Amino acid sequence: MSLITVIGRGHSGTRAMSHTLSASGVDMGNPLNASGDLIPAGDMYEACRVFARYVDWKGDLSWDWQRAITGEIPKEFTRLLNSFLKSVLSSDAPRRGWKIPETTLCFPWIARLFPDAKFIFWIRNPRDCIIGTHVTDDMERFGIPYPTTLDERRRRAISWKYQYDLVKATPRPKNWIEVRLEDFVLKQDETLARLEQFLGFPMAKIPVKPEVIDRWLKDDDDTTTGPNYYSFFEPAMREYGYDVPANPKSIVPPPFTFNYDESKVPPYSLPDILTASNGDSIVNATQWPARRAEILNLFAEEMYGVMPGRPPCLHAQLREQGDSLNGKAIRQQVRLTFTDEPDKYFLDLLILRPAAATQPAPAFLGLNFHGNHTVLDDPAILLPQTPVRDQEKFGSKNGKPSAAGRGKAAETWSAEMLIDHGFALVTAYYGDLDPDFHDCFRNGVHPLFPSPGYAYRAPNAWGAIGAWAWGLSRIMDYVETQNDTLDPKRVAVIGHSRLGKTALWASANDERFAMTIAVQSGCGGAALSKRAFGENIASINSSFPHWFCTQFRKYGNAEQNLPFDQHALIALLAPRPVYIASATEDLWADPKGEFLAARHAQPVYDLFGLDGLGQDEPPPDTTIGKTIAYHRRTGTHQVNAQDWKAFIDFARKHLG
Template structure:
């Protein structure tokens, strides 16, 4: 009888305890269905957790990010200038650039097309391979042979090209940063040869698709570029790795870090170790874009090609824009993302934006309005899922 009483008492107490737990849990907040485990990296906090409070701080944070992105993703630019760089203008606008490093030298040829009228010096757009944007008739075009500098013929082409002839096939640089080095040497030569009639202080860079990835990296790491116009650059360019991974998880047909390293050698070999865990990287592509600040960038995109990740581009560049906002110059970064159109074909709706950025930043027309952040996409992007920082006033 005593046993039965004790058993009844135990069960009664246990039931009361469980009821109390149920009541307590009812008062607890519920986890959301969608969890973002790794938000986009805060531009305004140093790696050591110190906050960015001034423009001088941003310059230091920028230098820190440039080091991190080279170390873990694109590979390193050579640490010192080459022994010599010379330029020679030939017939029909051919411009030979010869770079000497110690006892080695390489030569590559860019093609300069000057405006039909005027004496120059002219502002110029450097096109990786060639520009597929519409360039105004009073702006020179320089076609840059990036494939000669570093091949992009698949994963077997790592370490192949003129850059690696100088620095060795095992150099850490992927193709994108090798192209950046090449554009830097082109600018060195332009500065020394006034006969080109190019104003080397008024240069822009552009490229589309894979060359758009290159344009973004060139703009980020070559400070003499005043205007960067990456076109439909997707993964490795204007899209963020973290956002693209999440969209892939939801079923979108989108290029991710895991895929891109199986396609080509645009990034340094060190990046291969992180493509399946991009959330551990101390940066994302919004901070690659942010390296351009306070200079100007217009991201031209295509809202109708899923592989390019238009929603990822939109969210990524919104995050990047916070740096220009903090600097008080938000009209120096633009996004034009019309609905579907042919790949690398600049649609009519985008042409006024391109012209405005060129007018202001290459032709010094300061009164031109360059405020644009436009998408034709119907996205479910929510900034609170990805951004947990406040924008300071630097």
């Protein structure tokens, strides 16, 4: 009894082999679709996702499969594969087989589980392969990290390269043959003779269509269809005898374009935040909650993703307590855990509160980039247990923090200034919630909340910004219910850069935050997207595909189609005070766009009788506004003592 399988990238013409095998008396399982694929494919897809957990992305177009090739095959994978192949494995036919292109995505384990099987590696000119769509075009669907791109053709090309490289990296099975679709079509008798010798039985001859060969010659290869050749195809094309173009039209995708010229800002109009979806005008504060819910839902569905609710549990463990800042502050280090497994899903808090306080203290709450130990040079502050970004300044290497990073972000947080003014500081390392690299959401807190009803992830599933914002709300849960030294009614949420985006989104979802401060939050934060100034939607989704939901990608280079803009996000914070801060040299974050968003949020604050900015863009280093405040500090993309002085003044007015 022999077992046969066909591997090859989707849209490579493998159906020709499947139909040939079926016509030759091979039981290919049941049921089969029109392509000769064994279906339903759900268990096979899940098996591919299990395999993907053992793939290490090295960045760009490079992956390491050694853990998968040499390690133990998980029982979960075997169970899923056996379920998918049930009709094949239970067949008593003398010759059995199956074909589904996704087999290639887990080929190393297939080869190890079926060492005596006969493998037919099906090859097609990659220029033809990427013209048609296939379920493997976006490898995120299967949990495989890769350099995400908005270019559909490039996604297909990367998928092709990934599968080619994976097959090449896998030890060759003992029964192996390589067949080109072009030879099967144009030299059918010769190719069938090779297959008969390999398989050991006569092969049926099915009708073939010569027009399927070199379809790329008829491809327009324009901006609509995209290029059909990429330079990383060359090694495989040479290996399998395909002509490499001498002067291809497009080998490297054009770079993203960025605009820093105000005269080149495209014409745009902002959606009216005071017109409901049914056309009704919002004229008073009583009507606002319903309109607010509509806008919040738009942002969740189309941009940030839908955040889940509270976790199964919230445990708080006091890990350490003592004096800090020469006795000015009391330091607490608390671990929050979101399940009953204390070391799996956790968030480590650093709390610094005024030692002189006799009442629960108002607090600034924000996530930090490099670990709690960087916020203050205090040897008692514990180092993170989750990986950190490698940066020489912070003494981190190979994902591990070190004591050399203590206090390296002290100016960013100005903890002593806060304590001197009677405020507490609550912070946590953002990597505890999501380590901020794209591994298809296998890390951080995402696995706690899989997308119901979807094999992989829903298009509106939350990204990293959603995870960080969710974590801020969990800290508020703790402040509200398990720490009586902090005043839950007087907590200002603050963030810088991507964490400024996070602060805005957290506060939009969680009205317990009494005040919001977003510092140089830029694209996806406070800056108007429709201005397409500095960082834009296409570039941010390409560089950081894990920050937002996948729905947001469709607005890349199509900002005019956005049904909202960031002024509406700021408006969601009303009637609570909000401070938007920019920097003169941080054009990437579009200071003017941040100011305009704040100003255009004013109509909602007017409903509550609250003053906003009240004037045009101010000169540098000047704070304007009352309930909505703004400044543009002289300098670069950072937070410093000058910023903190302004934030503290604002907080003293609104939080007391």
